[in-house]
Amino acid sequence: MLSIYEQLLRLYPASYRQQFEDEMLSVFHELRSENRIHTRLRRGIFYLREITGVLRGAASERCRVLRGKDVGLFEGGFMMRDGFRFPKTTAVLMTLILAGIVVAIQKGEAIQASLPASNPPIGAIQPHPAMLASIVSFLLIFYAAGSIGWIILLALRKFGVRRVDEASGQK
Amino acid sequence: MFVLTSRLARRNMALRDMSPEDIMEPLPLTEPVLLILLSLAGQAQHGYSILKDVERMSNGRVVMSTGTLYGALRRLLDDRWIERIEERDSPRGRQAYRLTPHGRKNLQAEVNRMKHLTRLAGLRVATKES
Numbered sequence: 001m002l003s004i005y006e007q008l009l010r011l012y013p014a015s016y017r018q019q020f021e022d023e024m025l026s027v028f029h030e031l032r033s034e035n036r037i038h039t040r041l042r043r044g045i046f047y048l049r050e051i052t053g054v055l056r057g058a059a060s061e062r063c064r065v066l067r068g069k070d071v072g073l074f075e076g077g078f079m080m081r082d083g084f085r086f087p088k089t090t091a092v093l094m095t096l097i098l099a100g101i102v103v104a105i106q107k108g109e110a111i112q113a114s115l116p117a118s119n120p121p122i123g124a125i126q127p128h129p130a131m132l133a134s135i136v137s138f139l140l141i142f143y144a145a146g147s148i149g150w151i152i153l154l155a156l157r158k159f160g161v162r163r164v165d166e167a168s169g170q171k
Numbered sequence: 172m173f174v175l176t177s178r179l180a181r182r183n184m185a186l187r188d189m190s191p192e193d194i195m196e197p198l199p200l201t202e203p204v205l206l207i208l209l210s211l212a213g214q215a216q217h218g219y220s221i222l223k224d225v226e227r228m229s230n231g232r233v234v235m236s237t238g239t240l241y242g243a244l245r246r247l248l249d250d251r252w253i254e255r256i257e258e259r260d261s262p263r264g265r266q267a268y269r270l271t272p273h274g275r276k277n278l279q280a281e282v283n284r285m286k287h288l289t290r291l292a293g294l295r296v297a298t299k300e301s
Contacts, residue, residue, distance in 0.1 A: 016245065019245070020241045020244075020245065023218050023241065023265070023266055024218075024237045024238075024241055026218070026219075026265060027217075027218040027219045027222065027237050027240070028237050030219045031219070031222070031237070049234065049236045050236045050237060050238070052236070052238075053235070053236025053237060053238030053239045054236070054237070054238040055238070056238060056239070056242075057238030057239065057241065057242040058238070060242060061242070061245075
């Protein structure tokens, strides 16, 4: 278990490890020796607590290094923020999706090329009028749903701001 | 803006009756951090002793992992609320920590805040019961 704990400590940034790794190992060693006399269940809880503690701590320290300030990853609640946010992960996901589409097109072309030439050529597909109408109606429905959601969020935010103002005014 | 306003409102409500010199950033403290500071208020301690002391003070309710403890110690060291004591012949795995004057002042401010809150809560509850 000590070796697993040591491996987990590597998830911390190097500067943090340099400062605290020896101490953490020493304390873990002492706690582990103390827990040897306990039941399996208590030992299991102890190991689980230590592993989750290290994972949480490492994630928090990594975020601090990346963002340059302390981030309470698991302490804060949901926060409403002004402004449009475009997470960096979205760009990565969009790139992956684009790559998937390009690969799918290439595979499709390869399959088409491998088919026997005796297949009769198919002419250009004419879109059915009903299909166009359904696409337009789908877009309208999604637009309406998005607008309703946006209005609800806006109303909630205004209500929240008013309550805070009232609370400040009551003082 | 909303987050900032609500935080300020919450903080002002809790601290409005305290003297300006009592109000320091960042308050209120989380329970584990408060217990760590209380543990170091009496004397300098090593990591293991802090963990055991916190468990004892909270009657076994707060049991911290080493990850949580050292995360909190790192923040307290960065904010200079605590400091490491350089001990001769001490192995690297056993470093002692103690409160700085700044940390002690902040701890006192937090205790004052809690006293005020407890007094207020006692009064409100008593009024409601009568």
